[in-house]
Amino acid sequence: MQTASKENSFWETGRGAPAALAAGLILAIAVGYFSYRGIAELSVLLAAFLGLAHFAAKERQAHEALRESEMHYRRIIETTKEGYGEIDAAGRIISVNPRMNEMFGYAPGEMIGLTLVKDLYFPQDKEKILKQLQRRAKGESDSFEQQLQTKTGKPIWVNVSATPILSAEGVYLGSFALMTDITGRKFFEEELNQLKTAVEQ
Numbered sequence: 001m002q003t004a005s006k007e008n009s010f011w012e013t014g015r016g017a018p019a020a021l022a023a024g025l026i027l028a029i030a031v032g033y034f035s036y037r038g039i040a041e042l043s044v045l046l047a048a049f050l051g052l053a054h055f056a057a058k059e060r061q062a063h064e065a066l067r068e069s070e071m072h073y074r075r076i077i078e079t080t081k082e083g084y085g086e087i088d089a090a091g092r093i094i095s096v097n098p099r100m101n102e103m104f105g106y107a108p109g110e111m112i113g114l115t116l117v118k119d120l121y122f123p124q125d126k127e128k129i130l131k132q133l134q135r136r137a138k139g140e141s142d143s144f145e146q147q148l149q150t151k152t153g154k155p156i157w158v159n160v161s162a163t164p165i166l167s168a169e170g171v172y173l174g175s176f177a178l179m180t181d182i183t184g185r186k187f188f189e190e191e192l193n194q195l196k197t198a199v200e201q
Contacts, residue, residue, distance in 0.1 A: 083158070083179035086165070089172055091116050091133055103158070103181055105151040120148045122155075136164045136175040145182065157186040 077084050083100035087093055096111045104111065104120070114120070121129045125146070135142060141163045147155050162177040 080178075081180075083181070084176065085111070085179070086174060086176045087116060088174040089137070094174070095176075100179065103150075103156065103179065104148075105154075110151075122147065122149055132162070133175075136162060137172040139164050139166060139170070139172070145186075155183075156181060157183045 077097050080097065081099060083103045084095075084097040085093055085100050086095040093111050093114045093116070098108070101108055101111060116133070117126055117129055128146075132142065132144075141161075143159070143161045145157065145159050147157050150156055158179040159182050160177055160179050162175055164175045165173045167173055
């Protein structure tokens with residue numbers, strides 16, 4: 001799945017390092033104390049060291065569980081038959097899966113940075129998408145059918161299920177959407193309507 005940026009892992013950024021560093025420091029101090037202090041003082045320091053080491057191990061386990069969960073999520077997104085995309089608060093595309101690229105005729109990475117209003121919606125539907133984005137910013141999810149345009153300008157009908165992404169404080173960060181290509185179905189419905197009209201005449 002292409003994304004605008006790839007975050008470093010918890011351990012790669014060093015955020016898991018303080019506990020391990022502190023534990024190592026305590027161990028070093030403990031060794032120094034042992035040369036001229038009694039067993040009681042050393043025991044206290046070793047207890048602190050073991051406590052921090054245990055905390056660091058639990059911290060790593062939690063991170064690994066989160067990482068496995070993220071990998072599982074990404075595998076689902078990568079292989080789903082629906083197009084998947086994320087936009088930021090300004091409406092710029094920041095992540096898409098292979099199916100989304102395929103649906104809209106873009107090469108991997110080309111959709112990153114595009115905007116919904118300018119690049120996917122037809123000009124006559126600009127007002128409609130702006131109202132939809134306003135609802136996302138209010139925390140509202142929505143499902144609807146919409147005609148969008150591919151890279152070449154060819155129309156494509158999709159069923160959209162959009163959900164806002166909010167911070168822990170409730171601040172709107174963007175949204176994600178699943179899109180199903182229903183162009184074939186819409187074409188068939190139009191053919192039936194035309195046939196029905198012809199028969200009634």
